[in-house]
Amino acid sequence: MNFDDALARTIYERAALCRAFEEESFRQVQKGNIKFPVYLSAGQEYAPATISAWLERAGVAGRQVFIQHRGHSTYLSFGGDLDKLVLELLGDERGCAYGMGGSASIHSVEAGIYGHDGLMGSHGPIAVGMCYANRKPTLCFTGDAAAEEDYFLAAIGWASTKGLPILFVVEDNNLSILTEKKVRRNWEMDKVARGFEMAAFDLEDDPEQIVARLPGAFERPLLLNVRTHRLFWHAGAGTDSTDIFDRHKAFGERFDAAYVAEVRGRAVKTVEESWQRNLRLCAK
Amino acid sequence: MAEKSPPLREVIKETVRHHLTVENGVALGQCLTAVGWVGGTLPELYEDGGMVEVSMADVAGGGFAVGMALAGRRPIYVIRYQGLNWLNAPSIVNYACKSKEIWRRPCPMFVRSIGMEGAIGPVAGSSHHSLYFRMPGVKIFSPMTPGEYRTVYREFMAEDEVYCVSEHRGSYTNTEELPDLFHEAPNFALFPVSICRFAAKQAAEELAQEGIRVAVHHVFRLKPFAPSREALASLSRARAGGCVLDDDYVDGVAKALAHDLAAATGARMRVLGLQDRSAGFAARVDNLPPNKDQIKALVRDAVGKH
Numbered sequence: 001m002n003f004d005d006a007l008a009r010t011i012y013e014r015a016a017l018c019r020a021f022e023e024e025s026f027r028q029v030q031k032g033n034i035k036f037p038v039y040l041s042a043g044q045e046y047a048p049a050t051i052s053a054w055l056e057r058a059g060v061a062g063r064q065v066f067i068q069h070r071g072h073s074t075y076l077s078f079g080g081d082l083d084k085l086v087l088e089l090l091g092d093e094r095g096c097a098y099g100m101g102g103s104a105s106i107h108s109v110e111a112g113i114y115g116h117d118g119l120m121g122s123h124g125p126i127a128v129g130m131c132y133a134n135r136k137p138t139l140c141f142t143g144d145a146a147a148e149e150d151y152f153l154a155a156i157g158w159a160s161t162k163g164l165p166i167l168f169v170v171e172d173n174n175l176s177i178l179t180e181k182k183v184r185r186n187w188e189m190d191k192v193a194r195g196f197e198m199a200a201f202d203l204e205d206d207p208e209q210i211v212a213r214l215p216g217a218f219e220r221p222l223l224l225n226v227r228t229h230r231l232f233w234h235a236g237a238g239t240d241s242t243d244i245f246d247r248h249k250a251f252g253e254r255f256d257a258a259y260v261a262e263v264r265g266r267a268v269k270t271v272e273e274s275w276q277r278n279l280r281l282c283a284k
Numbered sequence: 285m286a287e288k289s290p291p292l293r294e295v296i297k298e299t300v301r302h303h304l305t306v307e308n309g310v311a312l313g314q315c316l317t318a319v320g321w322v323g324g325t326l327p328e329l330y331e332d333g334g335m336v337e338v339s340m341a342d343v344a345g346g347g348f349a350v351g352m353a354l355a356g357r358r359p360i361y362v363i364r365y366q367g368l369n370w371l372n373a374p375s376i377v378n379y380a381c382k383s384k385e386i387w388r389r390p391c392p393m394f395v396r397s398i399g400m401e402g403a404i405g406p407v408a409g410s411s412h413h414s415l416y417f418r419m420p421g422v423k424i425f426s427p428m429t430p431g432e433y434r435t436v437y438r439e440f441m442a443e444d445e446v447y448c449v450s451e452h453r454g455s456y457t458n459t460e461e462l463p464d465l466f467h468e469a470p471n472f473a474l475f476p477v478s479i480c481r482f483a484a485k486q487a488a489e490e491l492a493q494e495g496i497r498v499a500v501h502h503v504f505r506l507k508p509f510a511p512s513r514e515a516l517a518s519l520s521r522a523r524a525g526g527c528v529l530d531d532d533y534v535d536g537v538a539k540a541l542a543h544d545l546a547a548a549t550g551a552r553m554r555v556l557g558l559q560d561r562s563a564g565f566a567a568r569v570d571n572l573p574p575n576k577d578q579i580k581a582l583v584r585d586a587v588g589k590h
Contacts, residue, residue, distance in 0.1 A: 098387075107387050109387075114354065115383075117386075119374060122347060122375050124347070125346070126350045126375060128344075128347070130351035130354045132348065133310065133351065133354075134355040134357075151341065152344075157339060157341070158348065
């Protein structure tokens with residue numbers, strides 16, 4: 001499958017919605033409308049936006065998605081309902097996890113998204129078990145820290161042993177809260193996965209790089225370690241640095257300015273309207 | 285005359301066979317198809333028949349089982365020694381047991397947690413059902429008879445809950461049901477759990493020869509714990525109160541059940557289970573469940589003081 005302009009635009013528009021959502025969530029945290037820890041995924045939009053767009057283009061049906069705690073962008077990219085996510089962040093029982101999931105444990109039955117229980121990396125073995133049981137195309141998104149969990153590594157090993165149709169996506173932002181990867185370990189996930197006899201690649205969150213590695217996914221186990229750039233704090237509304245590389249800005253430079261402005265305007269309007277609508281709903 | 289039941293071992297084996305061959309279920313665990321087929325409780329089936337050998341990664345194994353449950357395969361997850369639950373239980377109690385409440389996605393699974401003891405050390409010995417007991421979203425049973433096992437499986441298939449089934453290898457040869465033992469005016473009432481039920485029955489029979497009337501109310505539904513009205517009335521009549529007997533440390537199921545019984549009846553309750561120390565392998569340092577002599581001594585003491 002070629003990485004053509006239509007696919008690039010689909011990815012960009014999806015990522016723009018995710019970015020607008022996280023920026024608005026940032027503001028809602030500051031306003032005090034979100035009353036529990038929020039894990040914003042700004043800077044990590046391109047793995048889920050690219051992979052979800054590619055799956056649709058490739059006609060992969062029946063996929064099931066296991067989501068990590070920093071998962072707003074994954075939820076939105078894979079078709080989770082925007083209003084239900086807003087309601088969930090407001091703690092409302094009409095939310096996507098019935099007001100029980102907060103930011104970290106969102107899910108969607110309709111979109112085939114399975115929630116995260118809060119134990120780091122626990123969804124790795126669960127995704128593998130489900131994939132084993134029904135052999136459906138399975139995606140497991142995780143962070144670089146959760147992937148260090150012993151049971152997550154064991155799950156990769158068993159998925160390889162059984163040749164399951166599963167794609168592990170390690171969203172590698174190099175940080176566990178603020179502890180850098182080099183402090184925690186001297187190895188890389190793609191090398192570990194290859195040690196388990198699994199196809200694995202280490203790449204930037206550049207959509208072209210990601211798409212280049214996806215053909216053959218779900219015909220065999222595959223792991224992509226995608227290097228991302230978390231823009232905001234581990235939890236809550238704040239920034240750790242002002243000079244973090246921004247993939248969204250960089251990827252937008254391939255399009256003309258009018259299109260970029262139009263996409264951003266549409267995404268911001270959609271998100272703001274959803275927040276206002278649902279804030280009013282919850283105030284009733 | 286009722287037909288005699290095959291031993292519990294055979295009942296479990298046929299239950300698993302039915303689950304795999306008729307119900308499209310799956311069974312998984314470590315070293316299932318090796319020598320012994322887990323105490324003879326598994327049918328000789330392999331992966332293509334639904335009997336799945338997982339790697340020796342205990343924590344991940346619990347997660348694999350949860351995933352299979354999410355897929356609707358109603359896994360029977362075999363944990364060969366109950367102490368291994370310390371590694372296997374995290375995803376079961378934190379995901380499967382909570383999934384229905386948090387996400388309205390049921391995750392029904394049947395955890396076969398197998399106890400044994402005697403010369404097997406600090407982890408593999410004893411029952412550890414208290415480990416699950418404190419968590420929400422789980423039903424806990426300890427069937428020791430063929431009829432109880434069939435009941436538990438039938439109920440499991442009729443609903444969408446997580447079942448923790450605390451088995452004990454010492455019961456596998458049992459062919460008999462264990463009915464409650466009532467007295468008009470009992471001196472004492474025992475509420476035995478797991479393998480203690482056999483010792484409690486023996487103790488009550490022998491104490492009867494001494495003129496001490498001991499009611500025995502078997503507990504195989506640990507959670508939710510809902511003693512029958514008849515059992516509560518019996519405990520209320522027992523002048524010296526009662527005791528919960530367990531094959532686990534008493535700081536768990538035993539004390540919780542004793543509390544509920546005391547709260548419901550006002551009876552003075554005691555507990556007897558494993559001693560509060562680690563078990564060694566040698567006989568002199570082992571840590572075994574209450575035997576009939578220890579139970580008799582406790583009852584004599586309680587009745588004598590009253």
